[in-house]
Amino acid sequence: MTVTAVIKKNTYFDSVSLMSISTKANQADGVDQAFVAMGTEMNKGVLDNLGLLTPELADAANGDLMIVVVTEEGTEDVEEILARIEELLVRKPPAEGETAVVHRTIESAAQRNANLAIIAVNGAYAAREARKALENDLHVLLFSDNVPVEDEIALKNLAHDKGLLMMGPDCGTAIINNTGLCFANAVRPGSVGIVAASGTGSQEVSVRVHALGGGISQLIGTGGRDLSAEVGGIMMIDGIRALAADDRTDAIVLVSKPPAPEVEKKVLAEIAGAGKPVVVYFIGGSEEAVAAAGGHFAATSQDAALQAVWLTTDPVAEVPALDAAHVAAVRAKLKPEQQYVRGIFCGGTLCDESMYALLNAGEDVWSNIQKTPEFVLPAGAASRGHTFLDFGDDEFTNGRPHPMIDPSLRLERLVREAADPTVAVLVMDFVLGFGSHEDPVGVTLPAIAEAKRLAEKDGRHLEIVGYVLGTDLDTPALAGQVAALEAAGVTVARSSTETGQYVRAIIGKEATA
């Protein structure tokens, strides 16, 4: 007789399942006896009496599942028997309605009437795969980064010549025909089309449009480098033309971080020919240039969404004003030494928008995404003064998942910043939707509680401001995430724009009430 034991740590099955597993294990070929039981002292005592207690079983804890298999001496395939029994533990019935077809090559996928390929492979191979997709007449969303700029230009020119979309490289967000791709939010279908060189910027505009009662026809991503001087805005221009030709689109919104000046000119020149109103939200862009081109200038993401909704859905839509009384109440709680804001973001554009709110108020801001060299703060450096960090930037994501998926780095930083007595406000964003962490608020709450505890221990009020980018249709839903933050004592802003306005009001010199 040979006794073989497997311990499954902290594994729980209801007793009916356990009995079923035990019965099936006993029926497995080559098994004399099999027992499945929780690792309590009493059960181990019974096994001991039966002469079946091995050293591993003796170490099992109450929450561990013990699987004991007794086979005849000399049975050779014990490992295989155990594997079959372990399979019983993980076997789940397929969920209804779930079907997935796996294709090993782009060519075979193209033969299944697919018309779009999402490519997320190592940057070294990404251009090759994207080219294959384009050559097979597939539109491409290229999630991969680290693609040489020459390859990007060549791919975009090829796509342009074939009348295809080449979204990316480094494109993380799109909504095509109501289907969100990569990181995107569940928004109402509608008549606002977006072309964006900024992932979270476009997500923000789409959820604001949704919140204001409008909807999205298409959201076309271009990749963050599209509006650089080298690439020349090939995809943004093709995107504008695609939306101009799209019957479902009544107004177009362009979203980008500041483009190269010559590219901005080229892009704005497209506006006149679009035949539809175009709202331009280029962070830090010039109102004069946009107006001269016949576009609608938006100074903020909220403004961009509002104008788009005015143009398509509801001409009297409005956004609520900042709660001045709340601002005054928070300011009154702060000690004189609490002077600074620390922003710890996972969305680049969200970080940018809040940072610009302070920069425009004349404050010095250090950041890993600062355009002014003397205010650039490397990723690992300690914060100083007002610091805004984009944890989604390459420096932070090198070798690890994006913070929208893995928030651990941000959580550490949150607690560290809370210990600094000069900090008045901590600002965070939480991005919901397809591709994001399944519960971004829930995973952060313990760190928020610890941050609050540290401040309270020092007799300080630490104002934590959170913005949840998401909709009522998202997974998880916006309301639950907001409620959990509010229950934890976090002030929840209603938009990325309001986040910046609120922070500026708390920290700024202007009168607030």
Added chain:
Amino acid sequence: MNATAVALSMDAVVAGKARERVLLGEVHSVFRRVLNVVTQQDQLVAFAAATVDDAPWTIRVDVDGWCRHQVEAGTPAVVTAQGATFGATSVKFAKPRLWYAKDVPLILDRTELAARARLLDDLLAAHGVPGGMQGNTSDPFQAAVSIRLRQGQTALTQALRRNDAEAARKAAEGLVGLGPGLTPAGDDFLTGLALVAAQPGSRATSFPRLTGKILARTTLLSAVTLCEAANGRARESLLDLLRRLLEPGGGTGLADAVARVAAIGHTSGTDLLSGVAAGLHLESEMRGSV
């Protein structure tokens, strides 16, 4: 799966705790109809499907089960006064009915209690399943467990009958954690017995206090269930059975109530009923000795 569910009813104790503070934790275990969240204070909060009855630390939700929700153990969870979130699933607390575990006073005399205990024995014989306290199994492990269960049951009831607290504690210790399941058969038996002993009018005054040392011998879920039973709180189907059993004038709908409890788990329901029956016999006998 994206889902927002609504709480139908919840244990008033959980509602009170969630009002006092945000309960943070993680998903402890997910079963077909029950999802357990363990909080940082080691409280276990159960989110049960609509078809499950009310119970201590339980929130009944308008879902038919948790399989489709794709929530896994370890997923961060938060329970507030307004709702709960775990993974992609949210549960909204929009004024759910609050559930209270109501006491069932032991007001029947010795003869009547003995008659009700015998009635339960008969119903248990008709509805109970083999294994656990009932024995009658060919599985060597289960058979060995059953022998120990019977020994433990005898030792405990004898100790309680003679009011020997130390012997009762030792006997209870020998039952806790005994049995293969998530709530081992020995615990289920003790739960039934503890529930009877916790009711107003019980004579089983030497029933052992279920301290951390004893509870540390079993699974967290079982420890919580036992601890609550010792305070007179158990799932509604069990309390309903006890109420019907102990109502003056003869219980109505007893067979159905027994069948509902017997259907809990694999042998859990049968073992709970065994504990209740043992408790009633004991109460009857202890009234005779006064």
